Amino acid sequence: MASTFTTGFGIEKIGSGEQSGTWGTTTNHNLDIVDRIASYKAVALSGTTHTLTVREASPGSGTENLQDGMYRVIKFTGALGANNTVTIAPNTAPAYFIIENATTDSGSSGPYSVILTQGSGANVTVQNGKNAIVYCDGAGSGAAVVDALADLQVGTLEVTGAAAIDGAATLGSTLAVTGALTQSGASQFNSTITAGVDDTGYDVKFFGDTASRYWLWDTSADGVVQRGTLTVGVDDTGHDVKFFGATSGSYWLWDESADGVVQIGALTVGVDDAGHDVKFFGNTASAYMLWDASTDDLILGGAAKLGIGETAPLSLLHVKSADAGSATISADQDEALFEGSGNVGITILGGASNVMGLYFGDAADPDIGSVRYDNDSNAMKFYTNAGVRFQISSTGGITQTSTAGGHIAFNSGAVDSDFRIASANNTHMFALDAALNRVGIGTGSPTSIFHLYDSTSGGDAQMYVETATASTGARIHLKSPNAAGANYHTIGSFNGSTATWRIGGTGTSDQIDFQTGSGYTTRASINSSGLTVTGSVVATTDTDTSNTGSVTLDFTANQNFVLTFTGNVTLANPSTERVGASGVIVCIQDGTGSRTLSLDSQYKTSGDAGITLSTGANDVDIIPYFVQAADNILLGAVQKDFVGA
DSSP states (O other): OOOEEOTTTOOEEOOTTOOTTTHHHHHHHHHHHHHHHTSEEEEEOOSSEEEEEOSOSSTTSSSOOOOGGGOSEEEEESEESSOEEEEEEOTTOOEEEEEEEOOEESSSSOOOOEEEESSSSOOEEEOTTOEEEEEEOOOGGGOOEEETTSSOOOSSEEESSOEEEOSOOOOSSOEEESSOEEEOSOOOOOSOEEESBTTBOOOEEEEOSSTTOEEEEETTTTEEEEESOOOOSBTTBOOOEEEEOSSTTOEEEEETTTTEEEEESEEEOSBTTBOOOEEEEOSSTTOEEEEETTTTEEEEETTOOEEESOSSOSSSEEEESSOOSSOOOOTTSOSEEEEOSSOOOOOOOOOTTOEEEEEEOOSSOTTSEEEEEETTTTEEEEEETTEEEEEEOTTSOEEEOOOTTOOOOSSTTOOOOOEEEOOSSOTTSEEEETTTTEEEESOSSOSSSEEEOOOSOOOSOSOOOOOSSTTSOOOOOOOOSOTTOOSEEEEEEEETTEEEEEEEEESSOSOEEEEETTTTEEEEEEETTEEEEOSOOOOOEEEEEEEEEEEOOOTTTOSEEEEEEEEEEEEOOOSOOOTTOEEEEEEEEOSSOOOOEEEOTTEEOGGGOOOOOOOSTTOEEEEEEEEEETTEEEEOOOBOOSSOO
16 A cells, blocks of 8 residues: 555655555654654745745655744744735645744834735734744635634733733633733723732723824823823713822822822823823813813813912912902903912013013904013013004113104193102202192202203303204294283393393384393393494403414404504404494504504405504504405504504
8 A cells, every 4th residue: 555645744654564674764754744843943034925835745755855834833033124924835734833923124114024824815914023823724725824812711811921912802800910911902891990009000001093092001100191082981880990100109090989080190191292182171061171282272161260379260360379368350351360468470581682572452453562571672662553652771761752643641630740850960850840830940849830940050051952953043932822912021030039131022012122120121122223222332342462473353252452562463364253343443552662563355444555553662553443244344544643652
């Protein structure tokens, strides 16, 4: 009888009376096959496909043809750049394997899985770093590979290492896991769940159907990481949930009997850059607190208020450091309240070169008004209608900028509120006496509607009127509303309480009067007809006792000139002529005499003959003059020798 072979591995069954003298060779070959069935093999994978042959292609051919698929424990190795499909051949051979996926990543997108297949039936995927027990049904073209532990029933299961459950898990008894537990299927717990004991906790992590969504009790942080929705029990029927941390006394408890959460330790929902909504409802309809992860906003909804240091907030935001007493707040301005028993404030800090502010607006313009502090210039600015209107500089300077119709109003409520501005040396540099309707400059007790007081001993003018444009004259106007013009307008001087002089006139008269004395006696008047003088007129005279060389007469300061010659003199062209002015030039020889007088171009004599003076010692000559034009001074005949030879 010829030899036959087993279906699975092709082990040769020697026919009766066959292979005399070669029986041992066949037996040894069969034993090699059996040895592989009980042994381990590392199989290197590459690319995306591999064939794992279970038996020899031609059993009994006499050719040694042992295959990797004869091993029952296979460890796949090699560097993969993609998942690798391992085909178990032939598809008619039933077999089982213990598989370890120990491949590595040849690129940067792995690690990768090994997919076991035999025919068009089911396949089994072994993830990188995982182990599996599988069997092949050898059903030909429709052969399937089956996970032998897909449905595992145990009584009490204790896992001392990591546990991964990819399918559904139903636990009718105790599950003890001392390593990590990964549960990918559905689980139902109908009693209290406790992970660890007080002071000795374990991480608990639950994944959801959405990528990157999970719930984690992190014992190292004594806190919860929640990424996704967590539901325990059903509405109206809940269960206690308690998670202990690594620190003594740290735990998280949902207390079903109290319908509340007890959190001892840190609470974390989500991770940085990937958060989740957290919503807390109150007893009032539509009142809640929501952390909206999609917008990164904390929202108080409905009638909810936020109290900091206050258990019964009076406004949407109520911050209290201490009780201020019987506090009330306006019903239409109740958005925020800051309360304390002492000093209360709000601090806003910004960058060294940035702006901080409070902004006011409406639906049309959210920042049409504001108060801003510029850290760069250290200036406080007040904005209205989208423009800066009032500014306080770093040195205390105040700038007011307004558009058409803008102004600054004090005491607009018509109350007797005084106002003053101080200088470095005067507390009342500008003072408003509201009760008396008076303004004082330099004085806080003005005695008239406008009172200017100089408290210094300097010689500067107390009032100076100046224009910046040469074509515009400086003016001071005196005006009365009396149409008849009976009121007398004056500018005067007082020595203490005694009047010394005044200049004035009526509102309708074209005459100006110059008056002196306490009785205001008119000494001179100017009208359309000219100048009228009451009393004697004394012209101003320049008396100069030392003249030699070039001499320039000042016609603005003087009308007459008395010059003593100490040497020969030349009258230089002046720049102070007053057209129409006239007077005399008195020339006095010194004790030496014989001094001469020469004339510059603006001085004219009859027949252009020049001037010849008396030559005797101490002689006195008088020369009359008349200013015909700015550059034309007419000199009359010399009246000679009033004194001397």
